[in-house]
Amino acid sequence: MVGTTDHSDRFSGRVAIVTCGVLGFGSGTARKLASRGARVLVVDVIGMTKQMALDFGPFGIRVNCIPLGHIATEKTQAPTWDRTPGGFKFFEQQYPVRRTGVSEDIANAISFLCSDDASFIRGHPLAVGAG
Amino acid sequence: MSRFDGQVAIVTGGGLGIGGATARRLAAEGAKVLIADFNDDAAKANVDRIRGDGGTAISVNTDVSKHDDIKNAVETAASEWDRLDIMVQNAFPTDTRDAPWWGSAVDVPEDGWDLGMSMLTKALYLGAKYGVPEMEKTGGGNIVNLASVHGLLMAPNSLVYEAGKSAVIGMTRQMSIDFGPLGIRVNAICPGHIVTEGLGRMWDDNAEGLKFFEQQYPVGRTGVPDDIASAIAFLCSEEASFITGHPLVVDGGLSIQLQEDLGVALGQYARDNEFRMP
Numbered sequence: 043m044v045g046t047t048d049h050s051d052r053f054s055g056r057v058a059i060v061t062c063g064v065l066g067f068g069s070g071t072a073r074k075l076a077s078r079g080a081r082v083l084v085v086d087v088i089g090m091t092k093q094m095a096l097d098f099g100p101f102g103i104r105v106n107c108i109p110l111g112h113i114a115t116e117k118t119q120a121p122t123w124d125r126t127p128g129g130f131k132f133f134e135q136q137y138p139v140r141r142t143g144v145s146e147d148i149a150n151a152i153s154f155l156c157s158d159d160a161s162f163i164r165g166h167p168l169a170v171g172a173g
Numbered sequence: 174m175s176r177f178d179g180q181v182a183i184v185t186g187g188g189l190g191i192g193g194a195t196a197r198r199l200a201a202e203g204a205k206v207l208i209a210d211f212n213d214d215a216a217k218a219n220v221d222r223i224r225g226d227g228g229t230a231i232s233v234n235t236d237v238s239k240h241d242d243i244k245n246a247v248e249t250a251a252s253e254w255d256r257l258d259i260m261v262q263n264a265f266p267t268d269t270r271d272a273p274w275w276g277s278a279v280d281v282p283e284d285g286w287d288l289g290m291s292m293l294t295k296a297l298y299l300g301a302k303y304g305v306p307e308m309e310k311t312g313g314g315n316i317v318n319l320a321s322v323h324g325l326l327m328a329p330n331s332l333v334y335e336a337g338k339s340a341v342i343g344m345t346r347q348m349s350i351d352f353g354p355l356g357i358r359v360n361a362i363c364p365g366h367i368v369t370e371g372l373g374r375m376w377d378d379n380a381e382g383l384k385f386f387e388q389q390y391p392v393g394r395t396g397v398p399d400d401i402a403s404a405i406a407f408l409c410s411e412e413a414s415f416i417t418g419h420p421l422v423v424d425g426g427l428s429i430q431l432q433e434d435l436g437v438a439l440g441q442y443a444r445d446n447e448f449r450m451p
Contacts, residue, residue: 095391095426095429096426096429096430099391099392099426100391100393104392111415137353138349138352138353138417139353139354139358139414139415139417140353140354143415144415147414147415147416150413151412151413151416153412154407154413159403159404159407160407161400162396162400162401162424163404163421163422164391164392164424164425164426164429165426165429166421166422166423166429168416168419168421169416169419171415171416
């Protein structure tokens with residue numbers, strides 16, 4: 043006989059802030075927390091970006107954002123992947139470009155968005171690796 | 174910047190407008206550019222302009238509704254310069270309000286659908302069909318397809334253009350999966366209203382109408398071809414090497430707005446200002 047554990051009030055009285063909580067992992071996380079009693083605040087970075095772009099555009103301030111793919115940084119690469127290079131190669135197969143990102147990919151995109159070349163780009167989520 | 178030294182690019186519709194500016198930008202950054210356009214005069218004028226600025230360019234008469242023309246453009250670039258690195262698939266006639274592809278599903282004749290969609294979507298498939306194998310020979314490349322905000326939000330009485338530009342986004346995303354492992358990135362650009370040589374004519378004697386039109390843009394202006402050329406150049410560069418399958422929206426913030434509030438603001442502007450409706 044298999045018993046069940048009732049977690050329905052596990053987070054009762056707790057408050058959770060879930061960023062990127064509109065879709066994907068964030069959305070699932072937000073729903074799970076709410077189902078277990080938490081009060082959940084969903085913060086959607088993309089929505090905030092678009093709204094701020096409207097408010098601040100007339101002042102000459104551009105607001106954009108960058109949804110990321112997997113970026114191998116000094117902090118994530120060694121502990122996560124150095125022990126399993128074969129697993130990392132499998133992980134990379136998810137990406138049409140057959141590699142994960144590096145910090146410079148994001149830096150380059152940020153540099154572009156901040157340049158005059160991007161002066162007509164407002165409130166845009168420029169996906170770097172999210173494809 | 175000379176990010177495209179040694180590279181070869183094809184720009185369809187590269188005589189004027191967005192394509193014209195893109196051809197000039199890529200050439201200015203070192204690319205050899207083939208302008209594929211059915212407007213020979215415009216194409217040759219842009220070739221002369223690029224050469225006058227020290228760049229390298231040729232033109233080939235190309236009607237992107239014709240299979241053989243697209244194949245010929247790719248073959249010409251490859252035979253002239255022994256490689257192909259960039260394809261900017263941009264061609265579509267813009268100053269053609271009496272063309273057979275405008276109207277609703279009830280209005281558009283079947284041949285108008287066929288012609289419009291052949292230029293908006295089939296041309297991109299054929300461009301990739303012939304361009305990708307050439308890019309493979311040198312280990313990779315970039316394709317940028319011109320979509321539009323009309324592929325994100327729908328205008329009335331415009332079935333073919335809205336459907337076609339919507340399809341461009343889907344095609345771009347699908348192609349990026351097929352060709353990413355070959356080292357070929359495929360992205361799209363979604364421009365807002367870009368005042369080109371062709372579209373600009375509607376505003377020539379209606380400056381106040383343009384000012385009203387610009388109220389829709391959080392950035393306070395409509396776009397110019399260089400706005401799009403800059404974004405295309407970024408996507409084709411090494412700086413964007415982790416970006417593929419992405420529809421980059423370059424629209425001054427037009428498409429991020431809630432219509433209700435925008436409609437009220439435009440109504441207030443129309444009430445307070447004199448202008449002729451565009």
